[in-house]
Amino acid sequence: MDSSRRRVLQLLGISALAATTKPVLNAFAKEQQASGAEVIIKEGDKVLKARQWAMVIDTRKLESEADLEPLIEACHKIHNVPELQNKNHEIKWIWGTHFHNAFPGKAAQFLSEEVEHRPFLVLCNHCENPPCVRACPTKATWKRETDGIVFMDFHRCIGCRFCMAACPFGARSFNYRDPRPFIRETNKQFPTRMKGVVEKCNFCAERLAVGQIPACVEVSNGALAFGDLYDPKSEVRELIKTHFTIRRKQTLGTEPSVYYIV
Amino acid sequence: MKSKALIVTGVVIFLLIVLFPFWYMRGKAAPLPEVELTPKAKAAQKCVRSTEYMRAEHMQLLDVWRDSVVRESKRIYVNPEGKEFNMSLSNTCLDCHSNKAEFCDRCHDYASVRPYCWSCHIENPKEKT
Numbered sequence: 421m422d423s424s425r426r427r428v429l430q431l432l433g434i435s436a437l438a439a440t441t442k443p444v445l446n447a448f449a450k451e452q453q454a455s456g457a458e459v460i461i462k463e464g465d466k467v468l469k470a471r472q473w474a475m476v477i478d479t480r481k482l483e484s485e486a487d488l489e490p491l492i493e494a495c496h497k498i499h500n501v502p503e504l505q506n507k508n509h510e511i512k513w514i515w516g517t518h519f520h521n522a523f524p525g526k527a528a529q530f531l532s533e534e535v536e537h538r539p540f541l542v543l544c545n546h547c548e549n550p551p552c553v554r555a556c557p558t559k560a561t562w563k564r565e566t567d568g569i570v571f572m573d574f575h576r577c578i579g580c581r582f583c584m585a586a587c588p589f590g591a592r593s594f595n596y597r598d599p600r601p602f603i604r605e606t607n608k609q610f611p612t613r614m615k616g617v618v619e620k621c622n623f624c625a626e627r628l629a630v631g632q633i634p635a636c637v638e639v640s641n642g643a644l645a646f647g648d649l650y651d652p653k654s655e656v657r658e659l660i661k662t663h664f665t666i667r668r669k670q671t672l673g674t675e676p677s678v679y680y681i682v
Numbered sequence: 683m684k685s686k687a688l689i690v691t692g693v694v695i696f697l698l699i700v701l702f703p704f705w706y707m708r709g710k711a712a713p714l715p716e717v718e719l720t721p722k723a724k725a726a727q728k729c730v731r732s733t734e735y736m737r738a739e740h741m742q743l744l745d746v747w748r749d750s751v752v753r754e755s756k757r758i759y760v761n762p763e764g765k766e767f768n769m770s771l772s773n774t775c776l777d778c779h780s781n782k783a784e785f786c787d788r789c790h791d792y793a794s795v796r797p798y799c800w801s802c803h804i805e806n807p808k809e810k811t
Binding site for chain 2: 458464467574608612613614
């Protein structure tokens with residue numbers, strides 16, 4: 421036999437390879453089959469879509485704090501927003517504020533008294549150019565391409581609060597404490613948050629997904645309008661076209677999607 | 683070699699301490715956890731996927747669900763049989779498996795995994811507060 425040592429080793433190597441590849445390939449094939457078992461992940465049929473959701477708030481119809489109350493209540497109830505007495509720990513998705521806080525800067529020397537003392541409903545503006553998104557180091561907040569909502573992924577939020585510093589509207593709140601004990605009535609359909617994450621208004625994305633308009637708009641008796649900013653026939657565009665509207669801190673260039681009729 | 687006895691004693695003590703979990707728990711393996719199904723889960727017969735798949739892969743499935751819903755706004759899962767499910771831990775999974783303590787926790791405790799889903803997701807969607 422003239423088979424050299426090298427030849428024997430070669431044969432051994434090849435047969436070892438042949439013996440081991442088959443089971444490995446089989447295992448891979450099986451895995452592929454299993455994961456490829458025709459699963460479909462899709463959107464619901466009733467989902468409402470827009471290029472950029474926008475809101476028009478007719479402040480003439482919301483004259484006092486009492487008029488804002490049911491809107492705030494509706495939102496905070498379905499989203500399990502806790503009620504913390506300590507101002508520093510407060511969680512807010514939507515709230516009322518004074519004219520000079522909602523629209524800071526140099527106002528006219530003399531203002532319509534009625535407008536000046538009217539409460540202004542404020543919430544996340546879902547800016548077209550959101551500074552909070554740029555500040556987030558983990559992409560826990562981002563602008564949804566499908567509808568322009570500035571969304572939060574609470575799973576990914578590390579609680580660094582850069583977004584809160586970046587937001588010029590104070591629309592974001594941080595959970596300094598476990599919010600659960602402070603939720604008056606828990607909505608079982610919606611998760612709560614945990615200590616250490618930032619939260620804010622989500623334009624009721626979970627309701628839009630099932631074909632419902634945001635809760636605050638629904639209970640506003642027509643004071644709030646909601647629609648696609650880029651649909652010339654939408655209700656919001658119609659209102660913007662026919663009324664004089666202002667937005668908060670326009671000069672910053674964040675392009676807020678919440679318009680106010682004064 | 684004067685300290686031979688000392689060394690041997692030392693080694694024996696060392697082994698005793700290191701192998702403590704083995705000799706202490708010998709013959710007393712913790713029993714496998716038994717999960718309990720609610721009547722509703724039993725009646726449904728089949729979960730979103732087969733039992734074997736769910737047992738082995740539910741964490742991956744939930745991870746895909748989470749990313750699809752939160753990051754891609756896709757909320758409907760159609761399983762290989764063509765049945766549609768709303769991808770929601772509280773509203774879909776726990777709708778059938780409403781007994782978290784007997785269903786989820788038993789295995790999780792046995793395997794010593796501590797998923798923190800429940801610090802946000804409501805674990806008892808049906809109970810009144």
